Amino acid sequence: MENTVEINVDGKDYLVSVKAYDTLSRVLRDELGKFGVKRGCDYGGCGACTVSLDGRAVYSCMYPVQNVVGKKVLTVEGLASNGDISHEALSEIQKSFLENGGLQCGYCTAGIMMSTKCLLDKNPSPSLNDVQEALAGNICRCTGYGRVIESIFAAAKQLREKK
Amino acid sequence: MPVFRPNEFFLSKDKKEVIQKLKSEGKRAHIIAGGTGFYELAKRGYIPEVKSVVSIMQLGLDYINEDSDHLRIGATTTLQTLLESGIGDSSGFEAIGDALREIRPIQVRNVSTIGGEVCISVPVVDLPTALLACDAKINVIRDDQEYEAKLEDFYIDAFLTKLKYGEIVKEVSLPKRIGGNLHSAFVKIGRLAYDFNLINCAVLMSSNPSSKKLDSLSVYVGGIGRKPIRVSEFEKKLLGKVPEERDINEAARSSFSKSNFLPSVHGSNEYKHALLPVVLRDCVMKAYKRSLTS
Numbered sequence: 001m002e003n004t005v006e007i008n009v010d011g012k013d014y015l016v017s018v019k020a021y022d023t024l025s026r027v028l029r030d031e032l033g034k035f036g037v038k039r040g041c042d043y044g045g046c047g048a049c050t051v052s053l054d055g056r057a058v059y060s061c062m063y064p065v066q067n068v069v070g071k072k073v074l075t076v077e078g079l080a081s082n083g084d085i086s087h088e089a090l091s092e093i094q095k096s097f098l099e100n101g102g103l104q105c106g107y108c109t110a111g112i113m114m115s116t117k118c119l120l121d122k123n124p125s126p127s128l129n130d131v132q133e134a135l136a137g138n139i140c141r142c143t144g145y146g147r148v149i150e151s152i153f154a155a156a157k158q159l160r161e162k163k
Numbered sequence: 164m165p166v167f168r169p170n171e172f173f174l175s176k177d178k179k180e181v182i183q184k185l186k187s188e189g190k191r192a193h194i195i196a197g198g199t200g201f202y203e204l205a206k207r208g209y210i211p212e213v214k215s216v217v218s219i220m221q222l223g224l225d226y227i228n229e230d231s232d233h234l235r236i237g238a239t240t241t242l243q244t245l246l247e248s249g250i251g252d253s254s255g256f257e258a259i260g261d262a263l264r265e266i267r268p269i270q271v272r273n274v275s276t277i278g279g280e281v282c283i284s285v286p287v288v289d290l291p292t293a294l295l296a297c298d299a300k301i302n303v304i305r306d307d308q309e310y311e312a313k314l315e316d317f318y319i320d321a322f323l324t325k326l327k328y329g330e331i332v333k334e335v336s337l338p339k340r341i342g343g344n345l346h347s348a349f350v351k352i353g354r355l356a357y358d359f360n361l362i363n364c365a366v367l368m369s370s371n372p373s374s375k376k377l378d379s380l381s382v383y384v385g386g387i388g389r390k391p392i393r394v395s396e397f398e399k400k401l402l403g404k405v406p407e408e409r410d411i412n413e414a415a416r417s418s419f420s421k422s423n424f425l426p427s428v429h430g431s432n433e434y435k436h437a438l439l440p441v442v443l444r445d446c447v448m449k450a451y452k453r454s455l456t457s
Contacts, residue, residue: 001170020169021216044202047270056273062202063274064195066172067220136357137268
């Protein structure tokens with residue numbers, strides 16, 4: 001049995017047809033074409049699917065989409081201004097990851113950037129422990145996290161200076 | 164493995180409608196709150212008979228209130244909201260703060276609810292052990308009535324609580340008398356920082372300010388049985404004494420020497436026997452240090 005629900009994603013409202021127990025990641029990717037939201041483990045363990053829900057990082061692979069009604073979803077595709085992908089339009093977080101080598105294969109990166117977005121919005125001056133806690137749910141097999149953490153601190157500094 | 168294919172996701176702001184739905188569907192319906200525990204049950208094929216997923220997220224149960232005697236935490240309050248409230252930093256409730264900080268990652272804490280943690284009733288979750296040590300109760304809604312029950316009496320077995328069809332846990336309450344010179348602590352050992360527990364432990368105690376000996380002690384352990392258990396025999400061996408590592412080890416060894424612990428692929432009965440004295444020591448000493456420095 002399918003329901004039609006209205007959800008707000010990256011600043012726009014969408015009417016989507018969903019099954020009884022559809023997950024947010026399935027709907028974001030298959031119904032709305034938000035392929036920036038990655039499917040990693042599909043089990044709430046790797047963090048590749050992380051999105052922001054009302055400013056809080058959640059695993060979209062295990063979030064029931066029908067609980068999203070009335071909330072705002074932000075995906076990695078909503079980080080840049082107006083969905084533009086030119087360098088100037090990228091967010092400080094995205095620029096920082098590019099400039100500081102905070103990615104290799106890139107598969108975990110979308111999820112890590114969304115965890116970063118949620119962290120820095122709440123805590124513009126995080127400590128190393130704060131960053132580590134924020135990243136505890138995002139697995140990266142490539143980078144060893146060193147440059148990821150450098151990218152996050154660089155982004156935090158840029159954002160503070162911008163304010 | 165059975166496939167989970169429900170027909171319906173029932174979402175309502177009306178408690179009566181939700182209760183009626185649960186009653187009429189019986190075992191074909193299952194409550195969902197945040198959904199993290201539900202997802203595990205569904206993905207692992209444990210609930211193939213469920214055809215109606217009944218959400219309680221719009222029933223207005225996300226609150227933290229207090230009255231003269233109790234702190235009252237609504238069932239759909241997320242673990243992160245509870246952590247940020249600071250309840251777990253106050254005297255007597257430190258075990259709750261410790262447990263919340265050990266439940267990782269933040270993506271799970273932002274979604275998991277206290278009601279879900281309490282109701283899923285599996286040995287590997289953490290918050291119930293801390294709530295038990297802090298003498299938590301639950302309030303349950305049934306039709307037009309509410310009733311209160313001690314959390315300790317709520318668990319029957321793994322995956323089995325006393326909740327009947329048509330009942331919803333409304334809130335978890337904590338007695339405000341826990342405070343003052345009472346202090347608590349929670350310790351967990353898992354394979355990884357963000358893993359379920361192999362063993363966890365929560366302790367509530369008070370110590371005499373002049374003699375430093377333990378006046379009161381309650382200790383709960385999770386992960387060794389199919390539900391968290393109070394380890395009264397261990398408590399008796401430490402009451403009236405200044406806790407020391409040697410005494411704790413001896414009390415742990417003698418209290419559990421004949422016990423068979425719940426084995427899993429990550430921890431055998433023998434391994435958990437080796438872990439338990441460590442967890443008990445760390446938890447008792449953590450709470451004791453807090454009682455000395457207050």
